[in-house]
Amino acid sequence: MTFPVVGMIGGGQLARMTHEAAIPLGIRFKLLSATPQDSAAQVVNDVVIGDHRDLDTLRAFAKGCDVVTFDHEHVPTEHLRALQADGIAVRPGPDALIHAQDKGVMRARLDELGVPCPxxxxxxxxxxxxxxxxxxxxxxxxxxxxxxxxxxxxxxxxxxxxxxxxxxxxxxxxxxxxAVDFSRELAANVVRSPHGQAVVYPVVESVQVGGVCDTVIAPAPGLPPERALRAQEIALTIARELDVTGHLAVELFETADGRILVNELAMRPHNSGHWTQDGAVTSQFANHVRAVLDLPLGDPRPRAPWTVMANVLGGDYPDMYAAYLHCMARDPQLKIHMYGKDVRPGRKVGHVTTYGTDLADVRERARHAADYLRGTITE
Amino acid sequence: MTFPVVGMIGGGQLARMTHEAAIPLGIRFKLLSATPQDSAAQVVNDVVIGDHRDLDTLRAFAKGCDVVTFDHEHVPTEHLRALQADGIAVRPGPDALIHAQDKGVMRARLDELGVPCPxxxxxxxxxxxxxxxxxxxxxxxxxxxxxxxxxxxxxxxxxxxxxxxxxxxxxxxxxxxxAVDFSRELAANVVRSPHGQAVVYPVVESVQVGGVCDTVIAPAPGLPPERALRAQEIALTIARELDVTGHLAVELFETADGRILVNELAMRPHNSGHWTQDGAVTSQFANHVRAVLDLPLGDPRPRAPWTVMANVLGGDYPDMYAAYLHCMARDPQLKIHMYGKDVRPGRKVGHVTTYGTDLADVRERARHAADYLRGTITE
Missing domain, CATH: 3.30.1490.20 (ATP-grasp fold, A domain)
Structure with missing residues (x-):
């Protein structure tokens, strides 16, 4: 078989879920992970343990890959340039990725593009x-x-x-x-391939608690269609002008007077896109794999009127498996996604998704499961 | 974390797809595979290479597992009894599995139960x-x-x-x-857990070509509701009376005069249930994992009016990856599931699924993709 090898740098949950999405495509998946205990390293068979800040390690890893992509933005830019000079396909490339690594560079470039920012x-x-x-x-x-x-x-x-x-x-x-006086946070997520095809997911609402994403609602409730379109156009413009390949998350502020301002960029699968695993025709992970391989992209449309994703944070009880009994019995439609991480208070260790036609019900079910898994409720 | 280890014996595509379903549940998955090249061994990180007919190999493998289950029915019954005597949870157990291993035992038992057979x-x-x-x-x-x-x-x-x-x-x-003069073949698939919970999937039509499953249509078109219910009751009865744990596929003949007769049983995820990966709320693989762990089962209902699964057989062209370009561009909703197997003429190397509201369209899309991947059509 001539199926390509996608190498992902970083052993976190994004790599874990990308592996999951690569399996049905028959794509061979290779991982560079800091430790064998990392989330993705627990489930991927082809794992190199090494330091993503070491060029020799990166070079040896990349040699066995048809394309290299990322679970995080922490690989030094100069190393990515060195890999490119070696002839390695690095996606997204360093000239794009720098905008997700350096907020100063990002802001300067978005200003040039006329993209509204704080x-x-x-x-x-x-x-x-x-x-x-x-x-x-x-x-x-x-x-x-x-x-x-x-x-x-x-x-x-x-x-x-x-x-x-x-x-x-x-x-x-x-x-x-x-300090933008925003009414809520949104995210517009795009996947773009080297030959320039792009798909855009429905704009979602991202509910933050303590600076950490707590819940994502797809699509963002009550968002006027022209404002959703504006947010999607901003994301598509950024993806095109920065020559992003793979998944791009554009985190946005929505203000009371209807403005949309760019907060942050991430050039990899992103928490605001986890709902797509169960809620969209093609998940962000499957589309990221397709994009970095320059394959035609999958349909980004939602499969249900409403999908809600709630992050599961670590609480005081280390044993989340015991909570499965109640959560699964209470809601046979619940989708649990755990990352294999040790529970530490406040640490993201998984997420749940729910979907359906009644937003209040869908939201309550996700909230209940996330709280029950964390241990903040017991019934 | 106290997440359990599910050990699966056999490295085929069923194990590969069970691993895929176990990842989001945070369940640790361990594989006994004949070779490192087997379909599942390519993607699972915790693989033991060994012979499933050797008791010492089975014993060493089972030692690290909370439960042992199967990708195939070829483990000798006496070895399964020995594992049980060691205190290993074997699911399905040998007293159930014998009915999927020995057609004589199966027919005798179904006769006792009054289940209609040829x-x-x-x-x-x-x-x-x-x-x-x-x-x-x-x-x-x-x-x-x-x-x-x-x-x-x-x-x-x-x-x-x-x-x-x-x-x-x-x-x-x-x-x-x-030799039953059947009008078509159906399958009624059930998942049952040790504490006796069972879920039943919609009855599907299985279109066979040359004795090999070619296409599965969910639900079976034009099946009268009372006949579908009868097929589901047969499957639930068999699962209960044989004390099956995990997924049970009951392959059925439907005759022109409306009879439903049992053809074959399989006690593991089954080709007739592959449509559930993209077409049901909970896939057969996820429910098999939940069942063997005695967790509450997931909702078996369909997510779309029609889902079609078409097997991809090996043809004359070894490079199926090249066909991705056309298939993905033609149908952005297409779901491809490849097994990592070398292409040999007639060998099952993957499947595709499609879903939607118009059966003729859904069926044409699945058929086109399977034929294009095989190489029997080129446009």
Missing amino acids: RHRIVTGPADVTRFAGEGDGFPVVLKTVRGGYDGKGVWLVRSEEEAAEPFKAGVPVLAEE | RHRIVTGPADVTRFAGEGDGFPVVLKTVRGGYDGKGVWLVRSEEEAAEPFKAGVPVLAEE
């Missing part, structure tokens, strides 16, 4: 933050390290010059952004 | 076949070796005493059956 600029220290605040509506101001943040880490909401000191301690550039 | 008895030689024919409507008669047959192997349609010689050459008992 007011922003790189700031040099606490006094400069005060100046930035004065250029707009004053404090509070959002500060972000340009690299390395995720799930609320590397992000601060500061109310004064004194509070602005912390982000500068790491010695990396800091981006200041207006 | 007229049958064990025959001792060609002259006895002629007597059996004379007891009914004469030749032709179906002869089957009681053990070891599948996909038309081990089955003969004989028209005379001379033709009846061949089946006896292997020296194993031979079962004679009336």
